[in-house]
Amino acid sequence: MPELPEVESVRRLMASALIGQRLIDVEVVPDEIVCSGHSTEEVDAALRNRVVSGVHRRGKFFWLTFDSAPVVFGHLGMAGWIREVGADSLRLHSHGEAPLDEENGRPRFLKLLMKAENGRQIAFTDSRRFARIWLGDSAETNDRVKKLGPDAFNEALSVADFSKAIQKRKAPIKAILLDQALMSGIGNWIADEVLYHARINPARIGTSMSDAEATRLHESIAYVLDLAVNVEADYTKFPENWLFHHRWGGNKGADLIEGREIQRDTVGGRTTAWVPAIQL
DNA sequence: CTCAGTGTTCAGTG
DNA sequence: TCACTGAACACTGA
Numbered sequence: 017m018p019e020l021p022e023v024e025s026v027r028r029l030m031a032s033a034l035i036g037q038r039l040i041d042v043e044v045v046p047d048e049i050v051c052s053g054h055s056t057e058e059v060d061a062a063l064r065n066r067v068v069s070g071v072h073r074r075g076k077f078f079w080l081t082f083d084s085a086p087v088v089f090g091h092l093g094m095a096g097w098i099r100e101v102g103a104d105s106l107r108l109h110s111h112g113e114a115p116l117d118e119e120n121g122r123p124r125f126l127k128l129l130m131k132a133e134n135g136r137q138i139a140f141t142d143s144r145r146f147a148r149i150w151l152g153d154s155a156e157t158n159d160r161v162k163k164l165g166p167d168a169f170n171e172a173l174s175v176a177d178f179s180k181a182i183q184k185r186k187a188p189i190k191a192i193l194l195d196q197a198l199m200s201g202i203g204n205w206i207a208d209e210v211l212y213h214a215r216i217n218p219a220r221i222g223t224s225m226s227d228a229e230a231t232r233l234h235e236s237i238a239y240v241l242d243l244a245v246n247v248e249a250d251y252t253k254f255p256e257n258w259l260f261h262h263r264w265g266g267n268k269g270a271d272l273i274e275g276r277e278i279q280r281d282t283v284g285g286r287t288t289a290w291v292p293a294i295q296l
Numbered sequence: 297c298t299c300a301g302t303g304t305t306c307a308g309t310g
Numbered sequence: 311t312c313a314c315t316g317a318a319c320a321c322t323g324a
Contacts, residue, residue: 018302018303019302022302076303091304092302092303094302094303094304094320125322143320143323144322145319145320146303147303185314186313186314187314191314194303196303196304203303285317286303287301
């Protein structure tokens with residue numbers, strides 16, 4: 017379920033395993049959809065025998081830099097994941113990543129495997145093929161990364177800028193939160209979580225938001241992201257009172273959170289869970 | 297068998 | 311050109 021906290025978590029994993037390391041072996045599983053625009057050989061050549069200088073993230077996009085171009089970009093899409101594999105690395109993960117393929121002992125849905133000279137191995141998997149890997153000269157010149165607004169966690173907009181931006185939009189506030197060009201990293205469940213804690217109806221139009229509501233929303237974004245990133249996106253460590261634990265549970269749409277009914281609607285084209293009793 | 301799903305991109309509309 | 315909406319993408323798992 018990759019949203020900003022999950023991508024930050026895998027970014028940190030890759031940074032700790034790979035920075036300063038030469039990639040002594042690489043396996044690119046042929047997949048012309050995931051490696052869109054690049055051949056298997058091109059992706060292989062962009063990684064093999066190169067020394068990683070940095071692992072970066074903006075919103076849900078991430079990229080590996082080396083001492084020279086090209087840069088290798090990645091996006092996990094809906095179902096992509098990155099994990100460490102190999103000796104003693106099959107530790108528990110709380111995420112829904114692909115289990116091991118029983119036949120060859122590697123992760124199921126493997127797309128890319130990188131082995132560093134320190135022996136650590138990083139696997140990129142994707143069951144649904146919405147994930148992407150691509151090459152470019154730099155983040156600054158990459159068309160997809162260029163379009164992203166400031167990172168919702170690292171480069172948060174000021175309250176004033178955030179308020180001004182949302183108050184001139186006529187889309188539902190949930191759709192605005194999901195707009196990666198305004199601020200990047202918020203996905204479907206975080207948008208719902210943030211709106212729940214701010215007690216704002218996800219269908220509210222941006223132009224109708226008061227300064228006080230915009231401020232509450234801004235604080236709620238910081239609260240949810242700070243906590244989710246700090247627990248390394250481990251869902252089991254989210255507070256009990258988070259909508260996350262209740263949103264899809266049980267008999268769909270009829271669940272309760274703290275005694276109040278959770279309603280399901282489509283807002284901004286996405287399934288949305290919210291609590292009409294308190295989200296006005 | 298049907299259907300919903302964590303995200304992005306594009307076509308069409310106003 | 312921009313803001314917005316809805317569909318498409320490809321596949322798994324319930």
